[in-house]
Amino acid sequence: MRLLLAEDDPMIGEAVRDGLHRQGFAVDWVQDGAAADLALETGTYDLCLLDLGLPRKEGLQILKGLRRKGSALPVVVMTARDSITDRVEGLDAGADDYVVKPFELSELAARVRAVLRRKGGRAAPVITHLDVTLDPATHEVRREGQVVPLSAREFAVLHALMEHPGRILSRAQLEERLYGWDEEVGSNVVEVHIHSLRRKLGADFIRNVRGVGYRVPPVE
Numbered sequence: 046m047r048l049l050l051a052e053d054d055p056m057i058g059e060a061v062r063d064g065l066h067r068q069g070f071a072v073d074w075v076q077d078g079a080a081a082d083l084a085l086e087t088g089t090y091d092l093c094l095l096d097l098g099l100p101r102k103e104g105l106q107i108l109k110g111l112r113r114k115g116s117a118l119p120v121v122v123m124t125a126r127d128s129i130t131d132r133v134e135g136l137d138a139g140a141d142d143y144v145v146k147p148f149e150l151s152e153l154a155a156r157v158r159a160v161l162r163r164k165g166g167r168a169a170p171v172i173t174h175l176d177v178t179l180d181p182a183t184h185e186v187r188r189e190g191q192v193v194p195l196s197a198r199e200f201a202v203l204h205a206l207m208e209h210p211g212r213i214l215s216r217a218q219l220e221e222r223l224y225g226w227d228e229e230v231g232s233n234v235v236e237v238h239i240h241s242l243r244r245k246l247g248a249d250f251i252r253n254v255r256g257v258g259y260r261v262p263p264v265e
């Protein structure tokens with residue numbers, strides 16, 4: 046999952062970026078509204094964490110612009126202003142949820158997961174496919190009920206593939222889900238994770254679609 050974090054406060058920004066990164070999200074961090082607009086135009090994100098009070102362009106204007114263009118990108122608004130008006134205005138402008146600063150990282154992460162779950166059209170928090178279950182909240186993966194230990198990046202690859210069984214994700218799309226801007230991408234890192242996942246979950250669980258990418262085959 047790749048998130049855009051728009052936050053001008055360096056301490057909050059760093060804490061949120063690092064905290065969500067530890068939870069397996071790729072996080073791109075921008076510190077003003079114009080940079081947020083540019084990132085949203087050029088990048089592909091699963092969710093945006095948007096501070097309302099941003100230099101160069103207010104968060105609310107960014108949000109309104111997104112919705113005007115018909116974007117359904119999930120947006121969680123972060124605001125220090127805990128006045129009811131700001132929250133109502135944010136929600137009315139198309140925010141999916143909000144957190145009021147100061148917030149606990151665990152609460153923010155839970156709200157992010159809940160919004161992603163709703164947007165994915167799933168009410169149940171656990172994703173099940175064939176004999177494998179994946180819990181985005183606890184990062185626990187089980188096969189036939191037995192816990193399968195995965196690294197954070199193996200988990201992220203599997204999560205991306207299991208969200209939409211049958212859909213093919215290219216290597217570049219998977220890399221995008223794994224890495225933020227400030228990280229080096231190894232040359233065959235996706236292949237390495239896929240290889241390891243197949244070893245742990247069974248060779249047929251993830252299929253290679255030659256020249257296109259990878260997918261979890263749909264149940265027939």
Ligand code: CA
Nearest residue numbers: 053096098099
């Ligand atoms: Ca701010």
